[in-house]
Amino acid sequence: MRHGEFRHRRLVQVYDAECPWGPDDDFFRAVVNETPGARVLDLGCGTGRLTVALAAGGHTVTGVDPAGASLAAARAKPGGERVTWIEGTSALLPDQAFEVAVLTSHVAQFFVDDAEWARTLADLRRALVPGGRLVFDARDPADRRWEHWNPVDSQRRITLPDGGEVRAWTEVTGVRDGAVSFTHHYHFADDEELLSSATLRFRTEAQLRDSLGAAGFTVDRIHGGWHREPVGQGDGEFLVIAQASRLAPVA
Known part of the structure; x- marks a missing residue:
């Protein structure tokens, strides 16, 4: 999505x-x-x-x-x-x-x-x-922030208001002409996994x-x-x- x-x-x-x-x-x-x-x-x-x-x-x-x-x-x-x-x-x-x-x-x-x-x-x-x-x-762009958007460096756990926890990580899917494409992965406690993709211009x-x-x-x-x-x-x-x-x- x-x-x-x-x-x-x-x-x-x-x-x-x-x-x-x-x-x-x-x-x-x-x-x-x-x-x-x-x-x-x-x-x-x-x-x-x-x-x-x-x-x-x-x-x-x-x-x-x-x-x-x-x-x-x-x-x-x-x-x-x-x-x-x-x-x-x-x-x-x-x-x-x-x-x-x-x-x-x-x-x-x-x-x-x-x-x-x-x-x-x-x-x-x-x-x-x-x-x-x-x-x-x-x-x-000189900071090259996207180099840290990978499944290892971007691993995080997010606590929701109801106490539930979501595991999340990010992976870069493309870098071209100043545009960086990536996908966020969100894994919920009930085993639902949702993906969110985007492209940013640097x-x-x-x-x-x-x-x-x-x-x-x-x-x-x-x-x-x-x-x-x-x-x-x-x-x-x-x-x-x-x-x-x-x-x-x-x-």
Whole structure:
């Protein structure tokens, strides 16, 4: 199943248990809070961990995701009623409706095709007010993180809210032209095994900067780690903070 941890009800529960609040959430919340009381877009919000927290912090938040099962889990979270939830893609975004847009948990890498990434950035530029900020994370390909996505290094046990345990591991199935394909394996206590496959695009810093510029964004800064280290000295990340140009991009 493609993207099963976002689309399959049972795997959504596993994803929530495996991905608690972390330093990435602290980073995004701190950046968003630099614009008090902002209208915030969380594109690819998933199960809404950060989305709900931003709403609790006084922002007016919209969470957008194409996966209905993830949005159902997000709506059910305490405080979920404070968020406007939309099932869909960036194509549905209204014009100039947000001061800040975030893409977290490496959502930016799910746009594998360059044309799809360009369309998404154009939608985000349209949805942000002039001068609005776009904040997202993407793994630095120089870190070669995928080399640890194998059945030995990726073995893990995930405890569910009901006390049940899931064994999980990951295997890479292909690496080509900056795109890495992989499959997550999930083995449940009742012997059901579910698979979730995906492909992520690893863009270089130069490629990210070029794509943002073409879409009408100016890069403010790029960090390499969750504590705002320089690129190459942090957590193997590109943490991008960009600003929507006050002029429309040239067609």
